[in-house]
Amino acid sequence: MFLQVRELVSGYDRSTVLNGVDLELAAGATLGLLGRNGVGKSTLIMTLMGLVPVTSGSIRVEGTELAGRRPDVVAKAGVALVPQGRRVWASLTVDEHLALASRGRRGGAWTVDGVFDLLPRLAERRRQYAGQLSGGEQQMLAVARAVLTNPRLVLLDEPSDGLAPAIVDQVAGMITTMRAAGVAVLLVEQDLHLAFAVSDEIAVMEKGRIVHRVPTAEFRRDPGTAQRLLGVA
């Protein structure tokens, strides 16, 4: 397995949020992670990235133990994050974002020019400050920033949040392109259409654990379970 998470426990000051998460992800696979608000989906992503301290448990990427390592070490191991709410640097230009992400490298599967080909809108805005971009453009920039580190695992936290349907389609296109390039994707999403469209499998979290995991097609055939786990039709 490319990503192996075992008995992962983490949280903030006095509250434990993750209560022993077990998760496996094969190279190049896309997993959609669903669940009600507050079950720990974002905390799982932040913990995997090293931004929330691990209490116990193990996070292995290609066999390398990353639990408790600094975020920059995790990033160098090939993990990239597209955070909730984009979190682009408002006072940096599009070009500067991409230069920082690619570190001026020319090699690798993903290049600045390649990203501009996929996202021509960003190319038009390359000299603008990220703070002046629309929400959709910022999301594209956040995705571009992640893929330009040439990761093997991308963590996306609600990339469709607050975006128009046409932009969500573009996000779906980017995820599909990543998967085709052999990148493993862990997608936390509230938008079921996006999650279903790109994921090989769907997992559901409840109370800090993953309680259900099936192929996407099977999940869609079983609305009763979806209703019970997510409170949606």
Added chain:
Amino acid sequence: MRTLSALTAAPTRSGGSAPTARRPRRWGALTGALVVVVLATAPLFLAPFATTTLTRILVFALFAVSLDLLVGVTGLPSLGHAGYFGAGAYAAGWVSLNVTAEMPVPLLAGAAVGALAAALTGWITVRSRGVFFLMLTLAIGETLQQVAETWQSVTGGANGLTGIPSTRIAGQPLTNAGFVHWYVLVFFLAGFGLVWMVARSRFGAALRGIRDNEPRMRALGYPTALYKYATFVLAGGVAGIAGALLVAQQRLVTPADLGFTTAAFALLAVIIGGAGSLWGACVGAALVIVIRDALGPSLGGHGTLVLGIVFVVVVYGLPRGVAGLRRLRRNGTDR
């Protein structure tokens, strides 16, 4: 802590950052060239006292620029930066008195000791943020001032180092105010150019990324503590150069040069100019020196009071400082 948020939360986007619009950039280059010409020819038509004031402005401006690299570009508001400025000044003064005043020895000594002092103290400070960084740097600055006051045999104690010989270039002492001015101008331009290039490089973009959102920089694979430490040491080295230039100009160093008041005046210059804008810091430094030194005597010793009023007006009226004025005019609105 409105001032603190004015420093770190709302930095200007012009100046130190990469220029975006092309037209203002050309005007900026033209204005810059004009300013350099005026500065270079000033001793030819100014009286020696006025020339000396201009020289003091350049010294203080380079010090303010080095501080702006920390405050405006990286988002680290320091109240102890005068410690490295003063350390550089003492090193240049001591070397001039005891070894040689021949260029480039005092200047290199100032740069090396400023950077060394920053390297020894920076590893503690850069791990903190905001108010904690402010208090830690304040404490370190006060400690360095105590060292300067008590280490009598090297620093001359409370009297400081006096009778420092003029800096010599190829054996010729720089005694004339005009020559001193040109000497200071050359190294001011070199120091400013260095900081400017750093601020607009990819390294500088990383520093601005740290200022805006440090966890995101770390998640992108950047060891941010190391970046902040390197910047702290570089800022200390440039402040040390400014200290060495101070010695070349006033040929005297006292503990006040590395004390809290000097550090606070530099921070004042950075905020008045617009944190993050390097040329803004120079304008701020000019205002501080003119009000404190040139107008101070005619204001009946109330120069500091006037500076305080200017500071309050800037914080409330121009949250992006003098540099923000240009943005106001260019965009019609201040975003």
